[in-house]
Amino acid sequence: MQSNAALEYDYSIAKLFTYTTILFGFLGMLVGTLIAAQMAFPELNYLIGEYGTFSRLRPIHTNTVVFGFTVSGIFATWYYVGQRVLKVSMAESKFLMAIGKIHFWLYFVGALVATVSLLLGYSQSHEYAQYEWPIDIVIVLIWILWGISIFGIVGIRREKSLYISLWYYIACFLGVSMLYLFNNISVPTYFLTDGLGSVMHSVSMYSGTNDALVQWWYGHNAVAFGFTVPIVAMIYYFLPKESGQAIYSYKLSLLSFWGLMFVYLWAGSHHLLWSTVPDWMQTMGSAFSIVLILPSWGSAINMLLTMKGEWNQLTENPLIKFMVLASTFYMLSTLEGPIQAIKSVNAIAHFTDWIPGHVHDGVLGWVVFMIMSALFHMVPRMFKREIYSKKLIEVQFWIQTVAVVLYFTSMWIAGITQGMMWRAVDEYGNLMYSFIDTVTVLHPYYAIRALSGVLYLTGFLIFAYNMYKSMTSSKQLTEEPQFKTPMA
Amino acid sequence: MDIRELQGYASFFMTIFLVIMLYGYIIYLYRSEKRGDRDYEKYGNIALDDEVTSTPVEDKPASQRE
Numbered sequence: 001m002q003s004n005a006a007l008e009y010d011y012s013i014a015k016l017f018t019y020t021t022i023l024f025g026f027l028g029m030l031v032g033t034l035i036a037a038q039m040a041f042p043e044l045n046y047l048i049g050e051y052g053t054f055s056r057l058r059p060i061h062t063n064t065v066v067f068g069f070t071v072s073g074i075f076a077t078w079y080y081v082g083q084r085v086l087k088v089s090m091a092e093s094k095f096l097m098a099i100g101k102i103h104f105w106l107y108f109v110g111a112l113v114a115t116v117s118l119l120l121g122y123s124q125s126h127e128y129a130q131y132e133w134p135i136d137i138v139i140v141l142i143w144i145l146w147g148i149s150i151f152g153i154v155g156i157r158r159e160k161s162l163y164i165s166l167w168y169y170i171a172c173f174l175g176v177s178m179l180y181l182f183n184n185i186s187v188p189t190y191f192l193t194d195g196l197g198s199v200m201h202s203v204s205m206y207s208g209t210n211d212a213l214v215q216w217w218y219g220h221n222a223v224a225f226g227f228t229v230p231i232v233a234m235i236y237y238f239l240p241k242e243s244g245q246a247i248y249s250y251k252l253s254l255l256s257f258w259g260l261m262f263v264y265l266w267a268g269s270h271h272l273l274w275s276t277v278p279d280w281m282q283t284m285g286s287a288f289s290i291v292l293i294l295p296s297w298g299s300a301i302n303m304l305l306t307m308k309g310e311w312n313q314l315t316e317n318p319l320i321k322f323m324v325l326a327s328t329f330y331m332l333s334t335l336e337g338p339i340q341a342i343k344s345v346n347a348i349a350h351f352t353d354w355i356p357g358h359v360h361d362g363v364l365g366w367v368v369f370m371i372m373s374a375l376f377h378m379v380p381r382m383f384k385r386e387i388y389s390k391k392l393i394e395v396q397f398w399i400q401t402v403a404v405v406l407y408f409t410s411m412w413i414a415g416i417t418q419g420m421m422w423r424a425v426d427e428y429g430n431l432m433y434s435f436i437d438t439v440t441v442l443h444p445y446y447a448i449r450a451l452s453g454v455l456y457l458t459g460f461l462i463f464a465y466n467m468y469k470s471m472t473s474s475k476q477l478t479e480e481p482q483f484k485t486p487m488a
Numbered sequence: 489m490d491i492r493e494l495q496g497y498a499s500f501f502m503t504i505f506l507v508i509m510l511y512g513y514i515i516y517l518y519r520s521e522k523r524g525d526r527d528y529e530k531y532g533n534i535a536l537d538d539e540v541t542s543t544p545v546e547d548k549p550a551s552q553r554e
Binding site: 158244 | 492503510513
């Protein structure tokens with residue numbers, strides 16, 4: 001390692017992933033809004049033939065927001081935070097710069113091909129694991145490149161201790177590696193049927209209940225290691241840095257980390273309550289889900305207490321507002337999830353709209369808010385320009401907050417109504433309602449959800465515009481701000 | 489006893505074992521800080537003072553730097 005007086009952090013890779021975060025965020029949310037509208041107004045299914053149906057678009061929505069928006073956000077923040085907390089610039093290693101560039105371009109081209117493959121109808125038919133085997137292989141390569149980047153830069157670091165955010169990024173890397181490999185072990189149907197099947201279409205190596213168990217061990221932990229762990233990594237860096245306050249308790253962050261690692265992996269079977277998996281496993285999934293409140297709230301409370309004595313920043317700095325609301329939504333959804341995992345509650349909640357309601361208060365309120373505030377913090381430092389407009393951030397904040405509240409409240413009401421109607425019986429034990437009765441009752445709530453989608457997407461467009469202007473034409477900064485992000 | 493039951497018992501005892509490990513870790517953290525061996529809270533400053541020219545909170549020994 002050379003010592004160089006003019007050494008600076010190299011943000012070229014972080015910038016590239018910032019662009020894809022915004023691009024895939026927009027695409028994912030656009031499709032999400034469209035399919036929410038399709039649920040309320042089914043005629044919208046027939047706009048562009050087979051390519052515009054709910055069944056074709058829904059996987060594109062989920063995969064684009066998970067593997068497009070969120071994963072881009074994880075990579076963008078990693079290439080920013082990783083260097084800073086290790087106090088080493090990527091520019092110090094030509095090898096790591098090259099790996100970073102290959103990582104980005106393979107990711108970008110792979111993500112586009114993957115999206116087109118879903119549009120054309122190639123699917124393994126496993127939720128959040130729809131990509132067919134050739135794309136799985138590309139994803140594994142992308143992940144390995146990220147691993148080389150992580151451990152490469154850790155290897156040349158100046159700071160001996162790994163900051164808590166790094167623990168979370170590494171856990172994200174290891175967790176997703178394990179989950180993705182095990183759940184995507186599959187075989188093309190061509191080889192199973194003496195040539196009658198397809199080389200492109202594969203089926204899982206597991207079958208029946210085992211397949212379901214592996215799938216939901218994966219599915220739930222995709223939430224754990226994609227939507228929780230790396231986002232906690234972000235807030236542990238960006239909230240202290242933006243507010244100028246060190247984490248309230250570093251020890252609590254370590255405890256919460258191990259608590260989360262210990263508990264999360266066992267909770268997945270709550271997706272299979274009341275189904276054909278062993279009863280002890282269902283009970284275990286329920287019990288671990290409830291215990292999961294502790295480490296989740298450990299992190300969230302630690303974040304809120306970081307603002308102790310500095311709550312005035314909430315009114316002065318909209319980024320603090322975004323992050324505090326993000327951790328509050330994290331608390332809400334990590335309380336709601338365990339409630340839904342209680343067997344008796346699940347008997348009503350399972351298969352109802354309460355479940356997407358839960359997912360979206362977590363994702364829209366926690367994941368997207370946190371990633372957007374991270375980018376708001378990073379862009380002025382990467383492009384050496386202040387944020388273009390504080391007013392636009394405020395407008396965006398309120399539009400999107402109202403949107404999230406509309407989304408989850410409408411889905412709470414819809415879900416519980418649905419669950420109750422499905423179970424209602426008359427005095428002779430006959431079901432009181434047919435399925436279409438529930439659809440009629442739920443229509444207004446579906447319309448509210450579609451409206452909330454439009455609002456959230458509008459907020460995201462305001463964000464994208466503010467980002468674009470901040471990158472290109474806002475006032476230049478002469479020196480890097482230490483804590484609070486400057487904005488016009 | 490079939491394989492399913494065995495899996496259940498294995499899961500139960502592994503849980504107990506991991507709970508003991510986790511609580512052991514908590515006790516270890518607080519004890520080592522109380523004895524003055526470690527100061528965990530100083531690591532919070534890694535995020536605040538993170539210029540490439542900043543002095544590391546804990547320097548990597550020169551022998552490991554090359």
